Amino acid sequence: MSKVRIYELAKELNVQSKELIELLASEFGIEVKNHMSAIEDEEAELIKDLIEEEKNKEKEKRESLVDEYEEMLNDSIKVKKNRNKNKNREESVSDEQENSSGEVVIEMEDTITVKELSEMLKMPSIEVIKELMFMGVMAAINAEIDIATVEKLAEKLADRLTVLVVRKEEKVIEKDTMDEEDEADLVKRPPVVTVMGHVDHGKTSLLDAIRSAKVTEGEAGGITQHIGAYMAEVNGEMVTFLDTPGHEAFTAMRARGAQVTDIVVLVVAADDGIMPQTKEAINHCKAANVPIVVAINKIDKPGANIDRVKQELAEEGVLVEDWGGDVASVPVSAKTRQGLDDLLEMILLTSEMLEAKANPNREAKGTVIEAKLDKGRGAVASLLVQNGTLHVGDSILVGNTYGRIRAMFDHKGKNVKEAGPSVPVEILGLSEVPVSGDKFEVVKDEKTARNMAEERKEAAKSAYLNTNKVSLEDLYSQIQEGKVKELSIIVKADVQGSVQALSQSLEKLSTDAVKVRVIHGAVGAISETDVTLAAASNAIIIGFNVRPDSNAVAIAEKEKVDMETYRIIYDAIDDVKAAMIGMLEPEYKEVVLGTAEVRQTYKISSVGTVAGCYVTSGKVVRNESVRVVRDGIVIFDGALSSLKRFKDDAKEVAQNYECGLTIEKFNDIKEGDIIEAYTMEEIKPSSL
Known part of the structure; x- marks a missing residue:
């Protein structure tokens, strides 16, 4: 009679060896010591039949439970139907x-x-x-x-x-433009003006001069700073001024698709001329396609030179009307208020040319100017109504949050019941603090607003995970797919000559497939502002002999902005060119895994030379590259064909262990040789 081992029988029956040994002892009185013991074939067949019978019993039991559950479910349905039969017949x-x-x-x-x-x-x-x-x-x-x-x-x-x-057709979560309106329903609305310019060129002084001249003193006070916007009356017409003169806030709003500004007042000091932030402000305005009114401030100072300012503006592509251009310029003095009325009239004239209109007889839509969390009042948001009329009690959807307006205050801090187009208001009643630049719209009820806010959160999460910012490594594939037609670049360098040289060289790389456009070039370190502009314009930042500051690095990582620095101008040009033609190859780095010393060699006719080795450092890994070093000289570089520990194949052998190995196409191994195992790791370029 043949015998079968316990562990083989257990494997065949898909049970644990320990359970099988216990079953043998309890059912048949067969005592076995361990899983290596053997039993007769006849006993094995009895065990198989017994286990099969137990499995069938379990199956019948499960089927019975399912039938019982279905019967109970049907009974409950019948009882419920009978109970309501007479009532709802x-x-x-x-x-x-x-x-x-x-x-x-x-x-x-x-x-x-x-x-x-x-x-x-x-x-x-x-x-x-x-x-x-x-x-x-x-x-x-x-x-x-x-x-x-x-x-x-x-x-x-x-x-x-x-x-x-x-x-159903998929809901459109975000709309970049206002719904189309019937021309007959549109009425003139106040223009929205943002003041921009370099630090200490008089932006705040100019705003204060307009505020004190055109807004009742005592009512404006700290209220305008608190709400972030205010309205002034000019020649019987209202003008809305956004008290967010910094270009960073302007760009952040544009990056989120919230184009709230109709006109930009660019403040340039007559005694200082064009400065770095002035250039950045001009680039922001051009990118946003917003009309500019230049206010040449500080004309009362001794060193003021208006013509020099106009010349520098022309060099930046802003040609004023006096020089045959289409950009209005007004000499002003915030200190003496000279030219202030002329500036306000020019703003009104520019707004008339824009024909800014809106429909006040519809549900309100607009943008968040500022938002904060107040200890006593909860989430507080300053909104600019762009279309329609906002009422107290309206349920609104603001970005990824929602709420019902409990109270509303105007720019003077007074309680108001409604606000029309171009009117800034402060509201209470939101569930969370929204983000500056978020759009808001009125919906039919709070439940709808909540559901839509949840949908937007999910959509925003998916959009963030699938963010596909332009980087040079994937530029070619995006060009082929028709996703990119223009490559925007921001150039920062240590001197102005380098900025011009690099900008001109990069723009010359333009082809029919893709146009290279330098949207901003300036002297100095890569700043937070540069990264914000790059994120808004989907641009790449190239630095020459400059470094980014810590804030810029952090924001670049968050916004997925491609930012690289160079010390050789041709490297930057070559990388951009390589990316454009799809030739940005990955780099490879050699990583040493370990070394082994050959202690003894064996010659086997069917195999070749087998080296008995001792691993002295790291590890030796099968299927990786090795080099043979003899007396400090590399005599062969190839691959392992086999690696064993005793008689068994090994995937890897660690330090302080012995092993046997053969090298593919190399048999001249001698005692004392050093076998160095290494691998080539591919380093995929994450940027330029």
């Missing part, structure tokens, strides 16, 4: 007639909850759940099912009900 009959004769249209997006589906089908939720269970779909009342499952359920219910499943 007439309604049931009418619904049945309607279902039998009419057609139920299920309008849904990608998914729908079981509860919503049962309401549309006018069927009890438990009955829909039962039908889904019979289809093999286990779903609770609040579970979501996809459109394919609903279509299958509709086919199953075809004998009782005609169900038509229609997919």
